[in-house]
Amino acid sequence: MRLLRGLECILLAVLSGGIGGESSGQEMLPPSATMSATGSATGSATMSAAKSGLTLERVESLRKEAEESTELDEETKKKVAELCRSALTELQRAAELEARGRKCEADAAAVGRQVSQIRRRLSELKRREREHPQGTGLQELEQELSALEPQFAAKKKALVAAEGEPTSRAQQRREMRARLATIPASLEETAKQAESLPADEHAVVTAARKMESAARQLALNNEAPAIENELAKFDAEDAADLVRLQRDLCTQEVLVAERQVELLRDRIKTVRADAALQAVRKARDEAIAADPILKSYAEHNRQLAEMARAITQQFDEADRSLKAAKKDHDQLVRQFEQTRKKVESVGLTSSVGALLRKQRAALPDARKQRTAVTSRRETIDETQYKLLEYDDERQELADPELQVQRILGSTHMQRAQDRELLEVAAREVLERKREYLDSLIRNSNTYFDTLVELDTTEQQIIVLVEQYQQYIDQRVLWIRSGNLLTSEWRPDSSDHWFTSGRRWLEVPQRLWSDFRKNPLLYPVALLVLAVLHQRRRHFRRELRQIGEAAQRPTCRHFGPTLRALALTFGLAALWPGFVGFIAWRLNVAAQGELFAKAVGYGLGCLCAMWLPLELFRQICHAQGLAEAHFGWPSSATQLLRGNLRLLILLGLPLTFVTSTFFTSDPSHGRDAIERTCFILEAAVFALFIRRVLRPGGGVFKEYIAYHQGGWIDRLEYFWFWLGVTGPLLLAGLAFWGYYYTAQVLSWRLYATMCFVAALVLVRAMLLRLILVRRRKLSIEQARERASAAAQAGEQTTAMPAGIVTEQPQADLSAHSLQTQRLLTTGMLATTLVGLWLIWVEVLPALSMLDRWPLWTITTTVHAAETRALPTTRPNLDQPPAAEPAAEPAATPTRYQRTSITFSNVALAVLIAVITFVSARNVPGLLEISVLQRLPLDASVRYAVTSLVSYGIVLLGAIVACSNIGLRWSQIQWLATALTFGLAFGLQEIFANFMAGLIILFERPIRVGDIVTVDNVSGVVSRIRIRATSITNWDRKEYVVPNKEFITGRLLNWTLSDQVNRIVINVGIAYGSDTEKAREVLLRIANEHPLILKEPKSMATFENFGDNSLNLTLRTFLPNMENRLQVIHDLHTAIDKQFRQAGIEIAFPQRDLHIRSIPDALATALSPRRKAA
Structure with missing residues (x-):
């Protein structure tokens, strides 16, 4: 109430x-x-x-x-x-x-x-x-x-x-x-x-x-x-x-405070340097005037004082570096913040794009910073170690009386007055030592702290530069650097900057100035180029001779191939080397001159493009590396050689003009000329790829003829159109105003082409090495067999006649196959790493695709998880968001919406491709590189590689699905429904799948086992998820569902013991000596090298047959590998030995007793009897 x-x-x-x-x-x-x-x-x-x-x-x-x-x-x-x-x-x-x-x-x-x-x-x-x-x-x-x-x-x-x-x-x-x-x-x-x-x-x-x-x-x-x-x-x-006004006040306060701090630091440096200098002078004077007994102590004090002074000087240098690093860090932070605000307020306009490109070029090199940090670590560690030594030495002076008594004990003075004077002097020396050590420790601590702070600051700069680069790279490629080419092309768009004779005169003038500064460099370079030019004919003649020798089937040395590679490089490096030398010296001598610097950069790009193309052209020369050593078809090498020459003649001048204009100041209005040359260059590359990859007649014509149905054959048109449209798309980007983007992508594409060509060259060299090594091993084995045959003809052996044994030889085909698999896997891994390094600076631009979501998923997040874990990763694009309001205590969960973008789908596809490639190659690489070196049999290795393959597929599927929003918490109901439905519709497949897993773990059968299933005997060749393949003796594959091995009956001849028995039945004629026959059988079995001594062979007289006396020979073999050969050897030896011993092998006989015959037959036979 x-x-x-x-x-x-x-x-x-x-x-x-x-x-x-x-x-x-x-x-x-x-x-x-x-x-x-x-x-x-x-x-x-x-x-x-x-x-x-x-x-x-x-x-x-x-x-x-x-x-x-x-x-x-x-x-x-x-x-x-x-x-x-x-x-x-x-x-x-x-x-x-x-x-x-x-x-x-x-x-x-x-x-x-x-x-x-x-x-x-x-x-x-x-x-x-x-x-x-x-x-x-x-x-x-x-x-x-x-x-x-x-x-x-x-x-x-x-x-x-x-x-x-x-x-x-x-x-x-x-x-x-x-x-x-x-x-x-x-x-x-x-x-x-x-x-x-x-x-x-x-x-x-x-x-x-x-x-x-x-x-x-x-x-x-x-x-x-x-x-x-x-x-x-x-x-x-x-x-x-x-x-x-508030900003001006803060700025002025910072300037005043900075000036005060600088004055204090300078004053501290001066006072510290003066104190160190005075300490050194004083120590020197004390060392001169010291007692002879204390001379070494005084000299050590002088060394301590000089070390303290040296540390002071090192500290000054480190402090200057620290100031510069802090200044750079603060400037980068301020510049980054200003850039981000401009981008947020203005957007991705052309002016913002020019600003981002300018700042991207002006950023410090993070790799140099990282190298400096790495080299400074050794100095920090050394300084820290010395500090520990100084502390230990200082600790010894905690009790100076002990040191004084030690000094007095080392002398032979008898007079008390002299000992008193020495004691006083010793105390003074030790006191000075303590002062110098304190100063040295104090200076070393300061120096150490400065080095640590410098290291931390430079690491912060590295992180900031990488974040800044990533921020710029995410946006700069999506910003147009100009308008349409048609709107840029005007009659007055060029001020004859490139064709000005006065500017071109600056180039030889700069080179002449550099020659006067480096008079020895130019003659040495010209001498090397002259030697290369003079030896060109000799190089070609020697290259032809080496090629003829390498084409012989008996060539078994790799040295000629290496020499041919060196000669090819010498032929290719002449003119590109000359251009590269001029570009190098011109860049050094430019000294800020815009035109000379632009020409030097253009020549450098010309050299970077010319050298790989010329090298590959020389490789494809007649009797060169490609034809004589690598075995490439002559039609393919001729096609490549001719088109590379055309590409060099048409593309390199355009490359020089484009690169020169690209480096120069864009304010002169030459954008139209530069972009036009770039478009023509892209068209030349498209023409080159069209002629080289032409379906039905390109460089892969003969390869496809021998590998029909492969990936290159099936995707021939795909590779062709991809190669042709790539340069044309770059030309379109340049035409529509995205010229900077086209330039960046073009150099990445060219670097990718050079990298792939280098991998092709390396793979061809390694395959050549494998080939000559295989030839050498094959010849050595042939010689060993010939020698063994000759020795066998000269020696007498106790081996029974008819039994032939072979010496074990290395399986060259299996060895070559394993090596090629390892080479392929290594090349694949190298390709992935190389492509990542080439395109890593462009990949951040793909994050812009996150702005266009494809679909949205909703997930349930518990309140505890919301408070404990961040829902999104840090994003430099956005300013710090306000913290969400506190949720009511009665709401334990909340719903979070996540957008799936094109980049998520692309990443999922990339993960799926990597998973597919890894599942096919990683198990083989694991077996070749690790498992074969371990004491494991073939079946265990197969089980391990199969499980690794399944694990890779499962992990890749989980990661790929999580990238597109398919997490287990969201699809578990679907998985449950599918499992329930499939358990009825596909229960046999699921049963076989589970049986396959049981087989891999329990191993009732293994790869290589000899089994009998349903009256079919053979060798287990493959164990798959659903079924197992058994290869019978007729080389036919018998596919058996895995469930049959678990639920049915199975005879495994080699499961736990591979020893098997051979039973040979022999029938001899009545009247033969059975004991002698038994001895012959045992002797034949005991003399065969492949028959086991334990269990012993056994020969028994089994029974009296209708036409023979039946004997049985029972012998044991260690495995099933040579069973048929041993049976053949035993049969042959028994037949020969029984004939030599006079033992007749019986054959069936029948005696016919005629009791009555027809009269007509008797009348007909009577004349013959009379005649007989």
Whole structure:
């Protein structure tokens, strides 16, 4: 009852003033009227809400009364508590907004006073200058510097914030005006929610809900004037130029603080250097005047002082490097932030593209920075080690008396006075040593700290440069660098910059100037080129002779191929080397001259393109490497040689012109000429590829004829059109204005072509090496067989006649196949790594594809995971986002939407391709490189490689599916349904799959086992997921479902023991000596080299047959490999040995006794009997 009475009072108070009721005879304005009116209307609404008595105390009182009530159930209490918490939050927010509005109003009124204070402060800072007295000690200076450095860092942070204030303020203005536009709708929605309360709801819940609505309306009413006051404050500050003045003040404070820090550091350096110099001088004097006994100690003190001075000098150098590194880091941070803001505010325009390209070229080389950091690590480690040594030496001086007594003990002085004088001198020397060590340790610590800070700063620079490069690379290729070529091409677009004779005269002048500075370099280079030119005919003649020798089938040396490669390179390097030397010296001698530098760069690009093309042309020369050593078809080499010559003649001049223009300053207006030359160059490359890869008549004509049905044959037209359209697409990009993008992609494509050509050359060289090694091994084996045959003819052996044995030889075909598989796998891995290194700087541009989502997936994220883990990876493209509002405690999960873009699909396809290639090659590479070196049999190796292949496919499928949003938590219901359905429709396939896994783990059969299934015997050749292949003795494959091996009967001849028995039945004629026959059989078995001694062979007299005396010979073999050959040998030997021993092998006989015959037959036979 107490709760109900209190509730009635609260309801009357809220209903009378907070939610549209009457208060003091005055009706409250509706939400729309409230926002359409001026601030006085909002103020009246606020006052009416205040008059309603809606306070924190009343809300808290209702919550406590509901919590302590025994009349309410737990669900109602929970709802009341939640609504009261929301009302309290809204009331606190309303109070904060009201205070914020008053503060902004006060700040706007005080703008003039702030401007005056800032200007006065600026005047004071400009006149301020700090000088340090000469007598200040080193320790005091260091303490003052330690106090100033944090202040300097704080002022720099304030300057960064001040520089970003204009952009931040513009963003705040947009957000606040957008929020102002949404407040009326929020008020209207709040009023509707307050009016449409559930009729069947408990009265306490209704009261709490009305309180929450009133509190939210109060907060919304206070938010509008707060935003308006803040906007007014911004207007007042902008009118007084307060933001710029604050930025100027921060800048001036940073300059003053920086000057103070620099003065302190310079003073500290001077004091430290003076102290070190004085210590060195003093140590030298002490070493000269020291007692002979203490001479070594004084000399060591002098060395310590000099080391302390050297450390001081090293510290000065490291400190200068640290200052420069910090300056570069701060400049990069500021430049990066400014660039990001320009891109966000302006967009990807042509001017932004020019800025990004300029900044990309001006960025420091991260590789050089990383090299410097790596080399400095050794210095840091050495300094740290020396510090430990100095500390140990200093620790020995903790008890100087022990050192003094040691010195006195090493002398033979007898007079007490002399010993006293020596003791005093020893104490002085040790005291000096302690001082010098303290100074050395202090300087070394400072030097060590500086090196560590320098290392950290340069690592930060490396990370920042890489992030900056990635940011630029993500955008610069998508920005047009010019307009359409037709709009750029004008009669006055060129100022004859390239054809100016005066500018071309600068090139020989620069070279002449460089010749005078380096008089020996040019004669040496010309001498090398002259020798190469003079020996060209000799090189060609020798190359032809080597090729003729290499084509002989008996060539078994790799040296001629290496010599032919060197001769080919010498033939190809003449003119490209000359151009490259001129380009090198011209770039060195340019000294900032634009035209000379552009010509040097153009010649360098010409050399970079000419050398690979000329080298490959010389490789395809008649009787060259390709024909004589690699065995390439002559038709293919002739086609390549002719088209490479055409490409060199037409493409290289265009390359020189394009590269020269590309390096020069684009402000001269030569873009049209440059792009036209680039388009012509791309057309020349397209023509070259069309003639080389022409389907049915290109360089792969004979290869396809011998490899029909392969990938190259099936995709012949695909490769052809890909090669032709690639350069044409680049030409189209240049025509449409994306010339910078076309240039970058063209050089990457050319580098890819050169890399692939280099891999082809390396593979051909390795295959040649394999071939000559195989020839050499084959010849050696033939010689060994001939020698063994000759020795066998001369020697007598106890081997029974008819038994032939062969010496084991290396399987050259299997060895060559394994080597080629290893070579193919290595080449594939090298190709992937090389392509990654070539295209790694272009790949970030693909991240722009994330802006166009293909579909969206929704995932459920638990609240704990949301708080603990980031939902997205850091993105440099976007500014830091505001933290999301705290979720109600009653909401344990939330839904997160993730967009799947084209880049996700492309990455999934790439992962699928890599998975496919890896599943086919990695198991073979694992077997060749690792498993064959381990003591494992073939079946274990096969099981391991199969499981590795399955694991690669499974892992690749999981990663690829996760990239396109197919995670297990989302598709597990589909997998369950499919499993349930397939369990009925494809139960046999699933049973065979599980049986295949059991076979791989349990191994009832293994690859290489000899088995009998369904009266079919053979060797297990393959174990697949669904079925196993058995190759019978007729070389036919018998495919058996895996389930048959698990659920059916199986005879495995070689499962646990490969020993097998041979049973030979022999029948001899009646009257033969059976004991002698048995001895002959045992002797034949025991003398055969392949028959086991244990278990022993056995010969038994089995039975009396109809026509023979039956004997049986039982012998055992270690395996099944030579079973048929042994049976043949035994049969042959038994037949020969029985004939020699006079033992007759019986054959079936039948005696016919005629009891009666027909009369006609008897009459016919009578004359013959008489005649006989």
